[in-house]
Amino acid sequence: MIRIIALTDAGQVLGKRLQTLVPNSELHFKPKPFAETVQDFFREGDALLFICATGIVMRTLAPVIESKLQDPPVLVLDELGRFVIPLLSGHEGGANQWGSDVAKVLNAELVMTTANAYLNPVYTLGMGCERNCPLEYLESLMLEGLERVGLAPEQISGLYSIDIKADETHLIELAKKYQWPFMTYSAEALKAVEPLLSTRSDYVFNTVGVYGVAESAALLGAQRLTNASPELRLNKIKNPKATCAVARAYQI
Template identity: 90%
Template sequence: MIRIIALTDAGQALGMRLQTLLPNSALHFKPKPFADTVQHFFREGDPLLFICATGIVMRTLAPVIESKLQDPPVLVLDELGRFVIPLLSGHEGGANQWGSEVAEAINAQLVMTTANAYLNPVYTLGMGCERDCPLEYLESLMLEAIETVGLQPDQIAGLYSIDIKADETHLIELAEKYQWPFMTYSADALKQVEPLLSTRSEYVFNTVGVYGVAESAALLGAQKLTHASPELCLNKIKNPKATCAVARAYQA
C-alpha cells in the first residue's frame, strides 16, 4: 500500500489528486501520533510519499532507517506539486523510477540527488508495430514519446526492436531520418529485462515470445550501450498500429 502523508490543507488537496492517480494508495492527513504512525508504515515496507518539508521526513524516519537494500522508497513533494524528490532507496528501492513516474503524472520537476545525477544518461527508444506500419504512425508516436519525457531526437542514442522487425521498412526509414542506429534483438535476449517491464501482455507473448516489445527493446538497448542497469523513463504508449517506450541507463 502506497502511503500518501500530507500535513497542510494544500498538501491534502494534492494528496487527494495523487490518490486518484496512484493505484493501491491511501491518503493520511495529519496522522496522529505522527512519528509512530509513519515509522510503522516504514517498518512494514510501505512506499511513502510525503507532502511536506524534507527536514520533517528525515527527523521522523531517522530512528528506523536501516539499509538502502531493505528500506522502502520514500518521495517528498512540496505542497504545490512543483517538485518530486526521491529521498530514500533511490536505486535499489525504486524511488528514482517511482519519482519519475509521479513527476510525469502531475507535470512536476524531478529533483535527483543520487549519484546518477552526476553521470551521463543514455536514452534509448524501443518500438513495436504491425507489419508494414506506415511511417506517419511510427513518427507521430515517437515524437509524442520523447516530448513526454522532455527529450529531443538528438538525445536518443538508438532505436531498438525485436528481430522479427529487422526488415521493417519504415522502422528502418525512421532511424535513418533521425540518424539513429537501428538494432534488433531476439526474444531470448529480450527476456533478460523482463522483470523491469511495467506491464506484461499475454497476447504479445503468445505472438512473438516476449511480454512487451517496445519496453524490452528500449531497456536492453540501454543496458547494452552502458553496461549498467537500465530503467524505463516512459512506459509503453501506443496508437492503433505501433507501441513505443523510452529507457535510460547511466554511464560515467
Template identity: 80%
Template structure:
C-alpha cells in the same frame, strides 16, 4: 499516478503549486487515517511527494518498504519549498531524476545522497503491439507506465520497438505526438539483452524471434543512447493490444 501529500497550511500552498505543474498528480491534504492511506498508495506503486519532515515519512513507510527494485519513487520537500530529497528508489524507481525535475521546476535545491548522483539518467520507452493497434491503446498504456515510475513524457528520449513494427502507423504517430525519435531493431540485435529481461515469453519468441519486444527494445535503446549498460526501471506492462517497458542508462 503522482500523489502529493501535505500536512500543514504552508505545505498545502506549495502542494497546490506542484499539483498545477505536475501532470497526472493529485493533491492530498492531511489524509486520514494517515498511515493506512499513504501505505495504500505506496503498495499501489504510486509515486509519492511528501511536504513534511523526512522522519514522518520514514516511520510511516517503514512497514511497507520492500526493495529498491519494487518500491515506487518517494520525494520529500520542506514546506518552504527550499529542498527536494529523493528518499526511496533513487536509481531503480527514478526518484533521483524526478527530484531533479521538481527542483528545477520549483527553484529548489536537490539534496542527493545516493551513489552515482553525478550521472545523468537517460530513459527509453520500448513498446510492442498487435498490427494496426489503435493509438489510444498505445498512449494510455505509455502514460500509465510512466506514471508508475514518476516520469513524464518529456523525460523520455525515444520510442523503440522491433523492426517488423517500423511501419506501424500508430507507433509512428505516438512518437510524432510526443516529439520522440522512433527507432526499431532486428530480433538479432534485441537478443543481445536477453539476460536483462524480467520475463520471457516463448510465444513471443516463436512469433518474432525475441523473448520480449518492449523490454528488449527499451534496453537496446538505452544502451545505444549512452554506450553504458542499461537496466529496466519499468518491467513490462500490457493491455489487450500492446506492451510497454522503460529502461535507463547513465550518461556522464
C-alpha cells in the same frame, strides 16, 4: 497516480500549488489513519510526494519498504518548497529525475544524495508494431511518448526492436529521419530484461516469444550501451498499430 501528502497548513498551500502543476496528482491533507493510508498507497505502487520532515516519512514507510527495484519513487519537500529530496528509488524508480522535474517547476533546489547525480543518463527508444505499420503511426506515438517524459528526439541514443522487425520498412525510415541507429535483438536476448517489464502480455509472448517488445528492446538497448542496470523512463504506450517505451541507464 501521484499522491501529494501534506501535514501542515503551509504544506497544504504548497500541495495545492503542486496539484495544479503535477499531472495525475491528488492532494491528501493530514490523511487518517496516517500510517495505514500512506503504507497502502506505497504498496499500490503510487508515487509519493511528502511535504513534511524526512524522519516522519522514513518511520512511516520502514515497515513496507522492500527493494529499490520494486518500491515506488518517494520525494520529500519542505513546506516552503525550497528543497526537493529524492528519498527512495532514486535511480531504479525514477525519483531522481522526478525530483529534478519538480524542482524545476518550483524553482527549488534538488538535494541529490545518490551516486547517479554524477553520471550521465542514456535514453533508448523501444518500439513494436504491426507488419507494414505506416510511418505516421510510429512517429506520432514516438513523439507523444517523448513529450510525456520531457525528452527531445536528439536525446535518444537509438531505436530498438525485436529481430523479426529488422526489415520493418518504416521503423528503418523513422530511425533514418531522426538519425538514430536502429538495432534489433532476438527473443532469447530480450528475455534477459524480463524482470524489469512494467506489464506482461501473454498474447505478445505467444506471438513473438517475449512479454513485451517495446519495453524489452528499450531496456536491453540501454543496458548494452552503458553496461549498467537499465530502468524504464516511459512504460509502454500504444496506438492501434504500434507500441513505444523509453528506457534509461547511466554511464560515467
